Amino acid sequence: MSKTVNQKAWWLVLPVFVMVAFNALIPLMTVVNYSVQESFGNNEFFWSGTVWFQQLLADDQIHESLLRQIVFTSIVLAIQVPLGLSIALCMPKKGPWVSVCLVLMALPLLVPWNVVGSMWNIMALPDIGLLGKGINALGIPFNYTRQPMAAWFTVILMDVWHWTSLVVLLCYAGLVSIPDAYYQAAKVDGAKPWAVFRYIQLPKLKHVLTIAILLRFMDSFMIYTEVIVLTGGGPGSTTKFLSIDLVQKALGGFDLGPAAALSIVYFLIILLMSWLFYTLMMRNEAN
Amino acid sequence: MTKRSFVPIIYIIFLMLPIYWLLNMSFKTTNEILGGFSIFPREFTLDSYRTIFSDPSWYMAYVHSLIYVGLNTLFSIAVALPAAYAFSRFKFLGDKHLFFWLLSNRMAPPAVFVLPFVQLYSAVGLHDTHIAVALAHTLFNIPLAVWILEGFMSGVPKELDETAYVDGYSFPAFFGKIFIPTISAGIGVAAFFCFMFSWVEMLLAKNLTTVAAKPIVAAMTKTSSASGYELGLLAAAGVLTIIPGAIVIYFVRNYIAKGFALGRV
Numbered sequence: 001m002s003k004t005v006n007q008k009a010w011w012l013v014l015p016v017f018v019m020v021a022f023n024a025l026i027p028l029m030t031v032v033n034y035s036v037q038e039s040f041g042n043n044e045f046f047w048s049g050t051v052w053f054q055q056l057l058a059d060d061q062i063h064e065s066l067l068r069q070i071v072f073t074s075i076v077l078a079i080q081v082p083l084g085l086s087i088a089l090c091m092p093k094k095g096p097w098v099s100v101c102l103v104l105m106a107l108p109l110l111v112p113w114n115v116v117g118s119m120w121n122i123m124a125l126p127d128i129g130l131l132g133k134g135i136n137a138l139g140i141p142f143n144y145t146r147q148p149m150a151a152w153f154t155v156i157l158m159d160v161w162h163w164t165s166l167v168v169l170l171c172y173a174g175l176v177s178i179p180d181a182y183y184q185a186a187k188v189d190g191a192k193p194w195a196v197f198r199y200i201q202l203p204k205l206k207h208v209l210t211i212a213i214l215l216r217f218m219d220s221f222m223i224y225t226e227v228i229v230l231t232g233g234g235p236g237s238t239t240k241f242l243s244i245d246l247v248q249k250a251l252g253g254f255d256l257g258p259a260a261a262l263s264i265v266y267f268l269i270i271l272l273m274s275w276l277f278y279t280l281m282m283r284n285e286a287n
Numbered sequence: 288m289t290k291r292s293f294v295p296i297i298y299i300i301f302l303m304l305p306i307y308w309l310l311n312m313s314f315k316t317t318n319e320i321l322g323g324f325s326i327f328p329r330e331f332t333l334d335s336y337r338t339i340f341s342d343p344s345w346y347m348a349y350v351h352s353l354i355y356v357g358l359n360t361l362f363s364i365a366v367a368l369p370a371a372y373a374f375s376r377f378k379f380l381g382d383k384h385l386f387f388w389l390l391s392n393r394m395a396p397p398a399v400f401v402l403p404f405v406q407l408y409s410a411v412g413l414h415d416t417h418i419a420v421a422l423a424h425t426l427f428n429i430p431l432a433v434w435i436l437e438g439f440m441s442g443v444p445k446e447l448d449e450t451a452y453v454d455g456y457s458f459p460a461f462f463g464k465i466f467i468p469t470i471s472a473g474i475g476v477a478a479f480f481c482f483m484f485s486w487v488e489m490l491l492a493k494n495l496t497t498v499a500a501k502p503i504v505a506a507m508t509k510t511s512s513a514s515g516y517e518l519g520l521l522a523a524a525g526v527l528t529i530i531p532g533a534i535v536i537y538f539v540r541n542y543i544a545k546g547f548a549l550g551r552v
Contacts, residue, residue: 005378012373013385015366016429023426024392027403090294102540103533104299107306110532114489114504115309115525122312122518123305130308133324161305164298169543222396225489243398250402251494263399274394278387 034260052261062262064237065245072241073220076159080216081209083160084167089201091172102172105165117229120158124230131157144231148238151231155239158226163219167212174208175201207284214277221270242266306529312522320518335523348506349527351417352486355502358421360481363428364474371436372462376445389430397490400426405494419495420502424488428481435480439473476542479535486532503528 038048056062092098111119126132126143131154135142144150178201186196224243227233233240233248246266250259312320313335314328339345373379374386404423405414413419447469451461467474493505507524536543 003376003378006376007379009373009377009379009382012369013379016370016389016433017385019362019366019422019425020389020392020429023422024395026407027400030403030406031399087294087298090291092292092295099540101295101299102543103536104302105295106536106540106543107529107533108302110483110487110529110536111525112487112489112504112528114507115528118507118521118525119305119309122522123308128320128324130304130326161302165302168298218394222398224396224398243396246396246398247401247490250398256402259402267395267399270394270396271391274391275387278390 031260031263034256035264038257048257052257053265055258056261056265059258061237062245065240065242068238068240069221069242072155072223073217075156076163076220077213077216079156079160080164080167081213084164084212085171085205085209087164087168088171088175089197091168091175093176102169105168108162108165111162113225114229116158116162117226120154120161120226121230124154146235148235151235151239155227155230158230159220159223162226163216166215170208170212171205174205178204207281210277210281210284214274214281217277218270218274221273309522309525312518313526315519317517317519335519336527338520339523339527344501345506345524348501348503351496351500352492352502352504353531355417355420355424355492355500356482356485358417359424359428359485360478362421363425363432363481364478366425367429367432367436367477368467368474369462371433371440372466374433374437375440376448386433389433393427393430393434395426397488401490401494404491408495414495415497415499417500420492420500421485423491423495424485428484431480431484432477435477436470436473439470439476443469472542476539479539479543482535483532486528 035052036048036050038051091101108116120131123129124132124142124144126136132142132144141147142150144154182200182204183196186200191199222243223241224247227239227241228244228247231239233244242262246259246262249255249262311326311328314331314333315325316330316332316334319325319328319330374382400423408414408419408423413422443466447465448461451465456465489504492502493508496502496505503524507521
């Protein structure tokens with residue numbers, strides 16, 4: 001659609017601008033402020049330059065939680081995107097079951113995040129949980145409060161449960177919007193199912209897949225509530241992801257300077273990655 | 288029934304298992320839960336639910352949650368509507384940058400904002416009010432609402448606006464009487480997403496409240512500290528948080544994917 005140039009449109013955007021600026025700019029300025037100052041309590045602050053950022057670069061604990069975060073996000077994306085896509089490809093296109101499927105699949109998305117944590121906490125308890133008891137019954141020792149591998153397995157399974165439906169719903173919407181004519185043309189040409197997928201469905205799904213990856217990247221990179229309820233970051237600190245580390249620093253230890261420096265770096269990483277996805281997406285849309 | 292349709296069925300069974308387990312726990316007595324493993328509740332009891340509905344610190348927590356979620360949805364949609372119209376119809380100075388800046392707030396980790404928010408809302412005297420949580424959640428819900436509404440509005444041909452102006456409608460009259468009814472589906476979807484993301488968020492909601500506006504997601508943390516670990520109560524409270532979501536999902540089932548794609552499928 002061709003848009004007309006109209007500077008008065010700013011008046012329509014102004015309320016949004018004011019509200020988001022109040023919520024985003026003031027806190028961000030606070031964080032920037034803390035990140036370059038030293039505090040000894042009593043609201044006295046001293047200029048400390050980049051000392052917190054240097055400390056951040058040398059902090060092994062943060063390196064470890066960043067590494068854990070990257071591994072977690074990669075695993076989650078590597079499972080959820082292909083899985084979601086395959087489930088969407090197997091869904092019926094029309095009929096009474098479609099609505100039922102969609103409602104049931106969307107249900108995990110509406111569960112409060114702490115309840116997701118509690119639910120899997122109960123589910124994976126080794127003595128009285130369905131999952132924990134089940135795995136133990138197979139003869140594999142499983143206790144997510146003691147074994148790091150079991151904890152990781154549970155956290156990833158929980159995230160797959162929680163968010164795969166998002167990918168399914170997006171891909172399904174993309175698939176339904178492909179006109180029948182494409183499939184008929186493929187049939188005439190005698191295309192194999194794989195060719196149909198590779199040359200018709202996949203290109204048409206590029207746009208929704210980009211959105212799915214963008215959303216899953218952002219949300220998995222800031223996971224906090226579900227993990228803190230499920231494992232509390234443990235055993236030890238084996239499931240301590242970036243947000244957990246940050247909240248412990250900011251609210252637990254009141255290490256304002258280091259926490260603020262970490263906040264800024266954390267936000268910049270997400271911003272950079274999301275900007276890359278966003279430009280990709282907009283380029284797709286322009287084509 | 289084809290071979291293919293087994294895949295969604297197996298997936299749905301996987302999705303339902305933890306929900307069933309939560310439901311199962313919520314109907315058991317604490318003794319039975321701790322006593323051992325069982326697929327069905329042997330002594331079926333509604334005690335956990337009875338406790339929740341008779342203890343104000345429990346049921347009021349649901350009311351608090353619903354109040355701030357409602358306020359948040361109202362605020363977000365009210366300011367996002369004109370902005371989304373501006374983005375979908377006009378070019379103006381800095382529009383693209385503004386749009387990405389808005390989106391960037393959807394990407395901000397709540398963990399980054401927790402401490403500054405607590406300080407900000409204490410400073411303006413709103414700490415422990417519904418308005419504080421509602422406003423804090425607009426940080427990610429306004430950008431989302433603008434995106435979804437802009438997507439839906441871009442699908443409405445511009446001729447609609449032009450015809451209305453020729454017919455002598457002023458902008459407010461056109462917007463209220465013609466445009467809003469035209470995109471009511473989009474408004475419904477945007478409202479659903481604001482509801483959803485405000486309902487499921489815990490970190491900000493918990494830290495911005497103490498007593499007077501304590502939401503259910505914060506109230507649930509007390510089951511693990513007070514008198515041992517009351518799993519039955521926790522499970523019942525969890526089941527009750529799923530119900531509002533299940534109800535609203537039904538109304539937007541055909542649009543939910545379009546909403547996640549920000550109105551762009």
